[in-house]
Amino acid sequence: MENKETYWSENIRIILICLAIWFVVSFGFGLLLVEPLNAISIGGYKLGFWFAQQGAIYAFLGLIFWYGHKMNKLDIKYAEGSK
């Protein structure tokens, strides 16, 4: 029972980290901070514009796979613990 609760609170912690990054790369870099970031250029891309049209999507991808990886490890850890 206690096991289940720590599993869930660890899951919540990982989700919160992921959603914080999710928010920063899209709403943060792509929207709210777009003007200051646009002062920086990478190649022909203004940085804020790049986040809004390219970067955020790559970050989303990284996040989902990282979450899956962390959770798989967690699943194994708690499955062993309950045996």
Place this chain on the structure above:
Amino acid sequence: MDELKLYTYIAVFSTFALYFAIAWWARAGSTSDFYVAGGGITPMQNGMAIGADWMSAASFISMAGLIAFLGYGGSVFLMGWTGGYVLLAMLLAPYMRKHGKFTVPEFIFDRYYSKTARIVAVACLIIASLTYIIGQMKGVGVAFSRFLEVDYGLGLGIGMFVVWVYAVLGGMKGITYTQIAQYVVMIFAYTIPAIFISLQLTGNPIPQLGLGSTLADGSGVYLLDKLDMVVTDLGFKEYTTSNLGGTLNMFAYTISLMIGTAGLPHVIMRFFTVPSVQAARQSAGYALVFIGLLYTVAPAVGAMARLNLMNTIEPTAGQNLVYDERPQWFKDWEKTGLLKFEDKNGDGKIQYTSNATDQTVTKINTMTGKEIVVVPNEMVKVDRDIMVLANPAIANLPNWVIALVAAGGLAAALSTAAGLLLAISSSISHDLMKGVLTPDLSEKNELLAGRVVMTIAILVSGYLGLHPPGFAAGTVALAFGLAASSIFPALMMGIFSKKMSGTAAISGMVAGIGVTMMYVFQHKGIMFIPGTSFLGDMGKDWFFGISPNAFGAVGAIVNFGVAFIVLQFTGPCPANIVAMVENMRSPGDCAAAHDH
């Protein structure tokens, strides 16, 4: 028959033959096959199928065109329609897969122990899905009439027949394997022209990099800088910074699309087809890989199409294209009425500017701050939807590439239509008939009912595609508004709050939908009939400047708020439901999706 038409016939009919072959090979034998493909789809297959299911005629045909004309403002679609998968992967999919049922309304019924909730969910699902299908059917009709020059109605009929064969025969199993093939067709059709155009313009074959590269004409100017210069010289807003209705509106719009994506039942359903919780998390990742492939190319397609269009009309500043010397694609699209020219100053040349009046005006160039003289715009209509379809022709690409684009557009429309049809038929045969009206329905008869309902749904959507109701144009707002303001919050609270009760959740759903629909109808007319706004026309006087399409986010907040307030007054849900939620949250051994 000319070469282009011949290639198009070959491309379209060979892909159709492929879909039929797959349908025959993957026939459904049981309700489990029919609803969740027997639960044996691998994460990568499922990811591809989700990609095809998700990317509709709108993603394939309309999105790059929208970005071409909105510039930076188009980012809301790019972030909104991909960011939803992060929410799906972390907040919904794994737990709903663990619960292990066939449909979204069934999950809502179990979690909120209420037949009313189930019926409300079925109603939301049918409205959202049917309105969505109309758009796909129209896409099929347009693709046939433009590329094969057959009658719109006949084209629609052929499309309906093709979907009918593989969706009714194969159910989820047939649909999944056909969607995998359709994804492959679609992604080739989208990226090959983009690679060609990127090479032509920048010398870089990867469109994502080409968009950030210098032009290949030896000028050393970056493509995006050039585009900004060209458009601002004609008085348009700067491409890379042009906003869409202000930062708050873009913020709300992006959130609405994200939670709307996560709440669309035909997407969620696909996560019930994989064998485990781990596989559900992974499929969301693969889905975004396959969707991201198209979505990161789309901004390049949009920007390059815009630049090519501007360059065709005005190859060098002040040297405009003579109307009588216009290229063939220009004439072809004029015939469809989606492109219109009016020689306002009578000089026989085409001027394409931001000035919608009949008088020459002076404007301030938003980039340089200098005063510019802007002549009246003579391209009185440039429909955004033609950009992707006309793009290969504008760039003078070979005919087989154009034929491929036609087959890709059809694949996009058909795959999405099939997924939506399955969501509708399962919610009627499984939730309404088996779940509420006739619980003693045998599996064999339920399967038959599923097929009959799907046939009826195809006929209804075909009829609506042929006679689109007045509200067809506003359907995206409706579908996403419903999903964002009702389904997503109800599902999320069901998983993340152990206490959330049926009464509270239903109150929240009703309040969320109510507020969203009232806002949409107030601004766009009741059922999108102009002039029927109940508070009189409010014009652009939107709530904090948030457009109706972006209002789902506010609806969702209302939903959460009302649900938690009602929960305080009515008390938490029973203990057996709490145990069910706890079971959902722990992955453990995960049975295949099953019946009751």
